[in-house]
Amino acid sequence: MHHAFTLAGEMLHALPSGALFWPAQSLLCVSDLHFGKSERLARRGGSLLPPYETRATLEKLEADIDRTSPARVICLGDSFDDLAAADGLEEAARLRLARLMAGRDWTWIEGNHDAGPVEIGGTHRATVTLRPLTFRHIADPSQSAEISGHYHPKARLKGTARPCFLLDAQRLILPAYGTYTGGLPTHDSALQSLMQKGALAILTGPRALPIPF
């Protein structure tokens, strides 16, 4: 079950999967997919991790798209673990992604991992503004009414750590959506200095659960 809240007067849904849905715009937003992470690690001489994370992430995304039927999808940066990972995407994943993109307004926002265009269709942008909200990869402390990703926030409750959304009156930070992604604890100074007093952490999991930040 999702958690509904408002940011800059707009009603938004934090989905239990870690995706954001904006009903008024029929818009689905996901952040930090990190497609091709295992391939990049192997290419750089690191561990040979199970090469299934792209498929797992796509299955999760497909389920959210089936549930919400969005007209518009925004991938909020770090969608690919690097640009070569985008080129190296296996055929099955490429086809699956193409099916999801078909008939939708699809925007790739640049992240620090995937700065530059990818040969995969859709629109490529540094930021997107859909009044009154602005979508960018890394939060800008001087801005408000802003939706971003990048930090992979996670919060602990009752001994379990879960990826979470962070929400205050100015901004929303999305959790990482990709399968092979770790998290930054909410008590980290980077997040502490970014979020205002009274902020919420919305945990992902079987249902979206808000707790005080």
Next chain:
Amino acid sequence: MHLPAPLTDWLAKKGWTLHPHQQQMLDRAATPATLLIAPTGGGKTLAGFLPTLAELGTTPPPGLHTLYISPLKALTADIRRNLRTPVEGASLPIRIEDRTGDTSYTQRRRQRADPPHILLTTPESLALLLSYEDAPKIFQSLQRVVIDELHALAESKRGDQLMLLLSRLESLSPNLRRVGLSATVEDPPALARYLSPTACDILQADPGPDPDIAMLETEAPPPWSGGGGRYAMRAILDEVRRHRTTLIFHNTRAQAELFFHDLWLQNDEGLPIGIHHGSLAREQRERVEAAMAAGQLRAVVCTGSLDLGIDWGDVDLVIQVGAPKNVKRLVQRIGRANHRYNAPSKALILPANRFEVVECRAALDAVRDHTLDGEPRGPGPRDVLCQHILMTAASGPFDANDLFTEVKRTGPYTTLTRPEFDACLDFCATGGYALRAYDKWQRLLEKNGRWQLRDPRNAAVIRQNLGTIIDTETLKVRLRNRLGGTPLGEVEEGFASTLTPGDTFLIGGEIVRYEGLREMTVEVTRQPGRDPKVATFNGTKFATSTLLTQRILEIFQADSWPDLPAHTAQWLALQRDVSRLPQPDRLLVESFPHDGREHLCIYGFAGRNAMQTLALLVTKVMEDQGLAPLGFTATDYATLIWCLDPVTDAAPLFDLDRLREGLETWLGGNAVMKRTFRATAIIAGLIERSHQGRRKTGRQATFSSDILYDTLRKYDPDHLLLQVTREEAERGLVDFSRIEDMLARVGNRIDLIRLPRVTPLAAPLFLEPNKIPIHGTGRERMVEDAARRLMEEAGLA
């Protein structure tokens, strides 16, 4: 074979003569493989070295002659001291050095360029030495390998790795002879086959007189539950006073710390007493070891770090605090006292609580009857083999056929098939996935029939990952000051993360105040005289052996217990009065509320692993029935489950078909399997150990091994590492056959008793440290409640 004359003279001057088994070792110096079984104090380590001293003689040729391998770092330092005494006494020009993780970088480099005659080391340090390209040069002159405390190594993957390393050494120096030393073995031929499957002589020394061993009874009865034996401090101090030197053994480090702290508070006479355990800083441990060797201490509070063969001073009493859990370990600890061969060892066991009184009684009976316990081990695990393949590749290109032959020569891997070996090689090379994703990025490549690293820089990563001990992450603890501060020891990362500045905890016997975390070091200040928050840093949790478990159940069947102290007899009588005592042909199940939650206690007496498996399967049925199980803990004799709703009918929980059905699906997703997978993935080299100092602080980059486990289970269920994880679980963790035996034995004689509160027998289970959470509807309900409460408290709901 004769000892060099100066050594014979020196021995004669000291008035020492060789024991018969020491002389036999000299006589059999040419035997390719020998297992020597001798009691502690029987000079077995010297027996192992005598042929070396004889062969090196008065004019030893340069080069490494003998490698000595022990399971403990402390043991290598101790043996170096003991061995240097006769060698220096006889003025023999023999170089003896040790090499462990504690050895300095410059010394280690020098040892590779110019090895000593005798090198004392651990399996992990040997693996590292063999991973270097110059390994053939280092070991070309090697003649003998002496493995101390072989039985202890053979119980774990460290032994499997060591046997692979020996086989590798044998390829580098074909005339290598091996000697295994062991004090306590339940099955000598099996251990001999483990050491050398083709031919291994067994030499049994005279076992010596029976130990003088008893239960330490105190005026005050032991507490109803809990560990540590602090109630008996006075009685223990009296014993210390009456003896020359006493070793006080504890089963966990945390208990040793708490005990030592209390002992000091009551030590009015200021008897010199030290503490020694594996979490203390090396400097601290060395100080205690030196004081002990110099005879300056009247007692040392210690843990397993002193378990194995360290010969210090004149120990004339051993006190075991807490039930020994395992007869073999008890016999070994008793052996620490009175290191004069042919004099009986003196030992006292102190039960920490009333259940342990029964356990101690059972252990004493077993020692008296000369029965030792032990579980046979299955074939060598393949994650260890994967690491061995990677280590071999780090040392240079290799031929797969040669390596396979080498591996097949080892005791634990005699039954390994070629396809199994090839699967391990494929895992090392490509990851071994059903989806052939990494053909382009292989870790190992075959070139001209020889396998090698694609990227030679990978050797450094492989070396950092060597070893089969998977420690909980630990952080160093230092006193805070400008100069960096005195190191005090280590605590678990999980424990450190629960601390907030101002919290106090015990380490090295003193109370310290947590000040903060700086560059992966816990900074503390001294804080005398405050009640500490208990340190939960890694103490090994031992499982009671099946043998002891059965003896305990037998004791329960008696009408009365004249052999037990009155308080324990009364406790058992009370249990019989308010509930029942478990019986061999029935299954006792108690249900009661406690602390706002429902509890179910199942007295299966099937051993810890089987009781854990039973808990996993029963909670699965409870989840299906909507009883909202939250977690459980398992001991050798019982399982305690906590849940939100009470159980009213026990029979459906123990339906064998239903349990078996649940086995596959449920085990796959549980926390125990994930823990096993993590260890396997680290050993096999799929994920790297995190190293202190090198660890990334940007935690977005790392993710939990649980994610890899779930991904593999979903997309590649037959992957090698999942096979290894399952095998391990079935062999050690699951023990499903014991559950089947138990249920067949009790049939439909299952007694569910509803009680208003915790029963005497169930109480100790609440203190079990190893609690396993269940991530089901119950926990979800609690998480939701907690979230709602937090929101209300914050005025946000």
